[in-house]
Amino acid sequence: MAIVNQLVEFVDRRLGVREIFDKELRGYLLPRKVNAWYTLGAVLLTLFGLQILTGVLLLMYYVPHADQAFASVQRITNEVPYGWLFRMLHAVGANVIVIALLLHMLSVLFMASYKGRREFTWLTGFILFNLAMGLCLTGYLLPWSQLSFWATTVATEAPGAIPVVGDLAVEFLRGGATVGNQTLGRFFALHVVGMPLILLGLIGIHLFCVKRRGISPPPFGADYRAVELPDHFTYEKHPHGIPFFPNYVVKDGAVICFFLALLLGIVFFAPGLFFPESAFEPADPFVTPPGIKPEWYFLWAYQTLKIFPSELIGLGVQGAFMTLLALLPFLDRGPERRPAKRPIFVTVFCLSLLIFLAISIWGHYS
Amino acid sequence: MTGRILILVVAAGLLAVAPARSEVPAETVCIQCHGGQPGQLGAPVKDWPGSVHQRNGISCHDCHGGDPTDFANAMSPERGFIGAPAYEQVPEFCGRCHVGVLADYQESAHGRKVAAGGAQCVICHGSHAVQEASLDLINERDCSRCHEYGRAAEIKTALTETDARFATVSSQFERLKRLGVNTESLNGKLFDLRNRFHRVFHSVEVEKVRAETGGVQAELAEIQVQVDQFDRQFAQRRLWGGAAVGLLLLLGVVLVQVRHTYAEEERGE
Numbered sequence: 333m334a335i336v337n338q339l340v341e342f343v344d345r346r347l348g349v350r351e352i353f354d355k356e357l358r359g360y361l362l363p364r365k366v367n368a369w370y371t372l373g374a375v376l377l378t379l380f381g382l383q384i385l386t387g388v389l390l391l392m393y394y395v396p397h398a399d400q401a402f403a404s405v406q407r408i409t410n411e412v413p414y415g416w417l418f419r420m421l422h423a424v425g426a427n428v429i430v431i432a433l434l435l436h437m438l439s440v441l442f443m444a445s446y447k448g449r450r451e452f453t454w455l456t457g458f459i460l461f462n463l464a465m466g467l468c469l470t471g472y473l474l475p476w477s478q479l480s481f482w483a484t485t486v487a488t489e490a491p492g493a494i495p496v497v498g499d500l501a502v503e504f505l506r507g508g509a510t511v512g513n514q515t516l517g518r519f520f521a522l523h524v525v526g527m528p529l530i531l532l533g534l535i536g537i538h539l540f541c542v543k544r545r546g547i548s549p550p551p552f553g554a555d556y557r558a559v560e561l562p563d564h565f566t567y568e569k570h571p572h573g574i575p576f577f578p579n580y581v582v583k584d585g586a587v588i589c590f591f592l593a594l595l596l597g598i599v600f601f602a603p604g605l606f607f608p609e610s611a612f613e614p615a616d617p618f619v620t621p622p623g624i625k626p627e628w629y630f631l632w633a634y635q636t637l638k639i640f641p642s643e644l645i646g647l648g649v650q651g652a653f654m655t656l657l658a659l660l661p662f663l664d665r666g667p668e669r670r671p672a673k674r675p676i677f678v679t680v681f682c683l684s685l686l687i688f689l690a691i692s693i694w695g696h697y698s
Numbered sequence: 699m700t701g702r703i704l705i706l707v708v709a710a711g712l713l714a715v716a717p718a719r720s721e722v723p724a725e726t727v728c729i730q731c732h733g734g735q736p737g738q739l740g741a742p743v744k745d746w747p748g749s750v751h752q753r754n755g756i757s758c759h760d761c762h763g764g765d766p767t768d769f770a771n772a773m774s775p776e777r778g779f780i781g782a783p784a785y786e787q788v789p790e791f792c793g794r795c796h797v798g799v800l801a802d803y804q805e806s807a808h809g810r811k812v813a814a815g816g817a818q819c820v821i822c823h824g825s826h827a828v829q830e831a832s833l834d835l836i837n838e839r840d841c842s843r844c845h846e847y848g849r850a851a852e853i854k855t856a857l858t859e860t861d862a863r864f865a866t867v868s869s870q871f872e873r874l875k876r877l878g879v880n881t882e883s884l885n886g887k888l889f890d891l892r893n894r895f896h897r898v899f900h901s902v903e904v905e906k907v908r909a910e911t912g913g914v915q916a917e918l919a920e921i922q923v924q925v926d927q928f929d930r931q932f933a934q935r936r937l938w939g940g941a942a943v944g945l946l947l948l949l950g951v952v953l954v955q956v957r958h959t960y961a962e963e964e965r966g967e
Contacts, residue, residue, distance in 0.1 A: 364964065410880040419878075579960040582953045589950030593943045600939025604876050612875050618755070 353577075361573035362580050363549035369439035370547070370580075371587040372432055378588050379429045379595075380535070386422040387524065390415075394474065396520035398513035401476035402614040420599045426468050427606050428595045430629045433461050441681060444669040445548040446661040448568065449561060453541040454661045460534050462654075463527055465629070470523035472627060473516060479608060481615035482624040484519075485511045486634070493643035510617065546570070551669035558667040625696065632688050635695030726766035728758035745826035761791070788818045798893060803900040817844060831896050833861050852904050857895075860911050863918050864892055870925045879928055884921065891917055 344350045362370075393412055395404040408415035437457070440446060446454035473484045488511065491501040507514030546568030549556070559568070574580060598605055606628075610621040626634045637646035656663075664677070671678050733743040746752050751760075759766040764779035766772065773779045783791040789812060793800025803809045808817045822835050833854055841850040867888060871881045891914060898910045 406880045406882075409878045416878055574960070574964055579957075579964065582956045582960065586950045586953035586957065589946045589953065593946035593950065596939055596943050596946065600936050600943070603878065607876070607878075609876065612878070 357577035357581075358575050360543075360576040361570045362547050362576055363570045364573055365550050365553060366547065366574070366580065367550050368583065368587060369435075369443070370550075371584045372436035372439065373542070374584040375432050375588050375591045376429065376436060377535070379425055379432060379591065380531070383422060383425050383429065384528065386418045386425065387528075389418045390422055391524060396474070396516060398476060398516055398615070401474065401516060405475045405477075417599070420603060421595065424598050424603075424606060425595055426471060427628075428591065428598075429464060430468065432591065433464055434629075437461060438685070441660075442671060442678075443548070443551055444664070444671075444674070444677075447664070447667065447669055448545075448548055448559065450541070450545055450548060451661040453538065453545065455658065456534055456538040456541060458658050460531065460538060463531050463534065467523060467527050467531070468627060468629070470519040470527065473511070473519045474523060475611070476516065476615045478610040478613040478615055478619075478621050479624070480611075481511060481617065482610070482621060483626050484515065486624060487626055487630065488515075490633075490637060490643065490647065493637075493647055495644065512617075548669075551671070556670060558669060560667065628692065628696070631692040631695035635691045635698060638695075638698065639691075726757055726759065727769045727772045728762075728764070728766055731769065731772070732758075742826040749826060749828050750830045751826075751828060785815075785818065786813045788820055792819045798897045799900050802897045806900055806902045808900070808902060831899075833857055836899070849902070849904060853899065853902065853907050856904070856907050856911055857899070860895060860915055860918070863915065864888070864895070867918060867921055867925065874925065874928055877932060884924065887917075887921060891921075 340349070390408060393404060393408045393415065395401055405419070408419050410416070440454070440457070469484075469487060473480045488502060488505045491505065492498040494501060503509060505515075505518075506512070507518050544567070547570070548568065549570065610624065613621070625631065633650055636650055637643050640646040640649065668674055729743055732740055734740065742758070746758075751757075757766065758764075762779065762781060763777070764772045764774065765777040768777070771777050773781070789800055789803055789809065793803075803819075810816070812818050822840065823829075823831065836850050836854040836857075838847040838851070841847045871885055871888065874884075875881045895910070895914045898907050901907070
């Protein structure tokens, strides 16, 4: 311990890290009634970190070429020491991230935490959510399995319904008329460089927005009061709040442990949960496997396209829904945040959630 | 949708687009032409889908020759078209690929009498709707069409147990494959062994079948050892995984308890 203390002392004399620690962590006060839903940001940071770590390790052995991609993934899984573990953590981790993202977004919606001039926080979060979906989509193609190939073929066909520019858009996405080596190259570049760089930048902006504006307190309890905002910028203080460190960090740590336990539980005890049979066959453009479906989190979109008489209407409905969601803080401007005082919003929220689940299940069995 | 919109947006940011058109899969001209023909000429196109040949990408021209891309010359002998073989030529026709089977067949009682109407490949296996060979092909109804069933039944009994072991090992491979194990070389070994085993059928000699079955079973036992090794490996992984999950849950519960103590402090208890 003496060595550690000496090291901290050495760094502190040069950079004043103790002051930063006391001000930004011990002195960073959170609302007294902050609940477990507020830990999802820390959970997501941890999971994204794990994706970067496992992604870099996979990158050492993965070959982004249609002739070698599947074999290189097989080599990672079967020959590289602990390659199976890194691959599974990366692939299953992506699904767990989507679960955490959905929970984070739903909790923010339910508690109306986007209110109180937090439009930038919401918008950066919304873009991050979409970016994560993009990372999932681009990553899905990389193993170059039958599942990758055909799921990407189905997904990249959707823009074809757009009038006039539809075919061009499809060709633009794929780099050709069909999914092929040129698509793999594009998706690989986006997955390992383009999107992660944007993601890291946006996470930084998102955290800045959260920290700069202050944490939105949970809208529950008899003592909750909606705050009238002045005409200028204010930091939402919580003078009688609890210190972020160590009081709340332990809760963050607990929920992170539970999420990691879930991730490892799937990796070790249900490794096939997100991998249908076609995930273990190399891509074959001449053989369409039966019942090919997109990932579970895209099933709602997949089924929506089939419900409407034309794919264009389906795309329009999806676009309108996503636009509405993105602009929600600009439309829902009342100060009230308590769910009990917002029956219409809560009804729409619950109905939307039920419809999302129902359409996804329908898509799975259709 | 989110992903699709996003991909569109990101793709729009890409500077250079150089579309490289790939080959679009197409039906062979054989299927396009014969598919619309009535009777015997069109029947193979209806029988072939779902066959073991179709599932393995073996199409009309792979057996009958010709050019599957050119309507005008599809059936030209210059392009290798050989058409349908005569009855006694069928073993040679199929034997171009099934070489081992052909050798055993030709030495068998069936093969020696093929010119006089002895059973050949399609009598037992069928032609265009051909399925993966199984012991069900040896049955009283079919064998009794030409001779009494007794010796065929003896052969079938000798083979049944081994065939069941093939099925077991095969399903174990499928299970391992779903766990990410590269079963390609193991599958290759099993395929080779099963082919050798199935060749023996065609000799229709009881003693030879019994002798060969012993050798095949010994090799199956060796493959089973490898499967068991994988199973042990996965059991060990689950053990470590269980320990890791347990530790994380324990740590999570401890941290929740620590949080409770902070919460008591915060309430001033």
